[in-house]
Amino acid sequence: MIELSKVSYTYPHTVQEAxxxxxxVLEKGHCIMVTGPSGAGKTTLCLAAAGILAHEYGGKKAGIVTINGKNVADYPGLSAIAETIGIVFDDAEAQMIFTTVEEEILxxxxxxxxxxxEIEKRLSEILEITYLTSLKDRSPHHLSGGQKQxxxxxxxLALGNDVLILDEPTSELDEHATRRIVSILKNLKSLGKTLLIVEHKFSHFHEIIDTLxxxxxxxxxSIGQPDEVLKNDRIRKMVIPDFSGIRDGIIPAxxxxxxxxxxxxxxxxxxxxxxxxxxxxxxxxTPGEFVAIVGENGSGKTTLVRQFNRLLTPTAGDVFIHGxxxxxxxxxxxxxDVGLVFQNPDHMFFADTVKEEVAFGLENLGITDRDAxxxxxxxxxxxxxxxDLYPRWLSRGERQRLAIACVVAMRPKIIVLDEPTTGLDGDEARLVMEILKKHQQRGHTVVVITHNREIARDCADRIIAMDQGRVLSDTRAGGEG
Structure with a gap:
């Protein structure tokens, strides 16, 4: 259905091939899951398979992409290709242009x-299966990251395409919503839909994957049936995150x-x-704690941490930072005192180079050894x-790490991160958590919002669970209350 043959691509103003x-080859009715480290070319592969590189991008191109046997370059435009292929990008918000959720689907x-x-019937069905019925009159731009996805x-889904290309469709979703999306995709596959999915949550998608x-x-x-591919230990560590042992030997004072x-x-x-x-x-x-805040999308996690640096000001009550x-x-x-890494790192960037992005936060802090x-x-x-690269040329995972670097460079006493492992493979996710544990050892307070149960279990000293804007539970590592 979609075939890429010896495809090479280099983005404008770069020399490294993406x-x-x-x-x-993506065959009709099959599901391919693509994974790998940030910067590996996964999103670029999606753009190539959807014909977007051919019709919308400059740069250096080679090879052939065909959809239903026809060269993508021979299609009159993306609207013609869109009759067959639907794509969900990793930045869900960039796809939203209407004032309500219902209007986006309508x-x-x-x-x-x-x-x-028929429109009314399908609207109701889609709202129900994506858990959006209660949000249909809300502005999509005021929803949580997972709700936007x-x-x-x-x-x-409303477009009814035969092929769906999904670039990290569950990266910001909680466990419950992720399972629901997998169930939706499983049903679509049973109906003969063809799926190309870029994901890091292998364990959730395992049952619907034909080719990894x-x-x-x-x-x-590496390519093949999932179980065969994962026999390679190096690949397995990349695909399946392992945070065990990170907390060992680190005892908060x-x-x-x-x-x-x-x-x-x-x-x-x-x-x-x-x-x-x-x-x-x-x-x-308390100072020096490593705290994980967990809860479903829309439970209030991001709203809570944005009070810490006054991006939001309490409607009632008070927040004290070091008194x-x-x-x-x-x-x-x-x-x-407080450095915040946003859920979507793109909201933090505006400089022309990676170095300038980090430098901006240091300008007003009086740090003398700035370059070092x-x-x-x-x-x-x-x-x-x-x-020296433009920040938005980086992959999603690289942009996530850049956002962390921008905050860490400012040396705040409290480091707050909203889903810091989004877009990262297993090795990269472990590296990020090891970096954060090092900062805890140096005396920083670390607060992490996460949907990853393993991060909360294996990395945090304390887990705060939220639901509907309230604290549901507050436990120490090992289950102590």
Whole structure:
């Protein structure tokens, strides 16, 4: 159905090939899962398979891509290809242009020329299977990252394409929502749909995968039935994250009597208009703790941590950072104490180079050895070789690591990360968590929002579970209350 033959591609203004002599066949009704480290070329493969590289991108191209036996270059445009192929990008928000969730889905249904009765029926079905019925009148731009991903998938499902290309469709989804998406895709496959999925959650998708493809440096380094591919130990560690042992030997120092809490939250509530996102939250985090905040999409996790540096100000209650009430501080003041890595790293970037991106945060902090600090942060993130590149040329995982480097370079006492392993393979995810544990050893307080149960279990000293804007539970490592 889709065939790539010796496809190579180099993005404009770069010399390194994003794809190198890549050949792949996606047969009708089959499901291929593509995985590998950030920067391996997975997203570029999706763009090539969907005909987007051929019709929308410059750069250096070689090889042939065919869809249903026809060269993608011979199609009159992407609208013709879109009759066969639907694609969900890794940045779901970039696909949203309407004011409500319902309108996003309706636009796709109306594009197909269906009758009003059929549109109403399919709208209801899609809202239900993607768990969006209760959100249909909300603005997609005000939803959580995971909820946005479900909206993007729903709009693509509404198009009714024979082929679905999904670039990390569950990267920001909780366990429950991920299982639901897998169930949806399993059903679509049973109906004869063809699936090309870029993912890192292998264990969730295992039962629907016909072929597992591992990419590195723009090429396929392993391909075949999943169980056969995973017999290679190196590949297995890349595909299946293992965080065991990270916490071993690291014992948080007990705070001295009278120590001021790193974060002290008192009767905190917050509302987006009439929608209450946090309700009477009370928490105290001591200096040097490693805390994981878990919960389903929309449970209030991101809203909570954005109170720490006053990106949001409490509707009611107070937040104290090292004894200072955030209401009495500016965002700039709090930047010295709290560094926040966003769920979508692209929201943090605006400079022309990776190095300048890191340098920006240091300009107002009076750090004298700036170049050394920048190089150290980029080296730790594995990005020193990319310091002169434009940040948005990096892969999703590389952009995630750049966002971490930007915050770490500022040396805040509290480091807060919203889903820091999104877009990373197993090896990279472990590396990020090891970096964060090192910062904990240096005395930093680390707060991580995560949907990854293994990260919470194997890395955190304390796990805070949230549900519907409330703290559901607060346990120490090992299950202590």
């Amino acid at each position: 794809l190198h002599q890549l050949s792949l 636009s796709a249904l109306e594009y197909r020329g269906l009758s009003p009765e 479900r909206v993007a998938l729903a709009a693509t 493809v591992v990419m590195e440096h723009g090429a396929i380094t 007990a705070p001295a009597a009278g120590t001021v809490p790193a974060i002290d939250i008192r009767h905190l509530s917050y509302s987006y208009g009439e929608v209450e996102a946090l309700h009477d939250v009370n928490l105290t985090l 200072r009430n955030t209401k009495e501080c500016t965002v700039t003041d709090l930047a010295r 600090v920048i190089d150290a942060a980029l080296t730790e993130a594995g990005l020193l070789h990319s310091k």
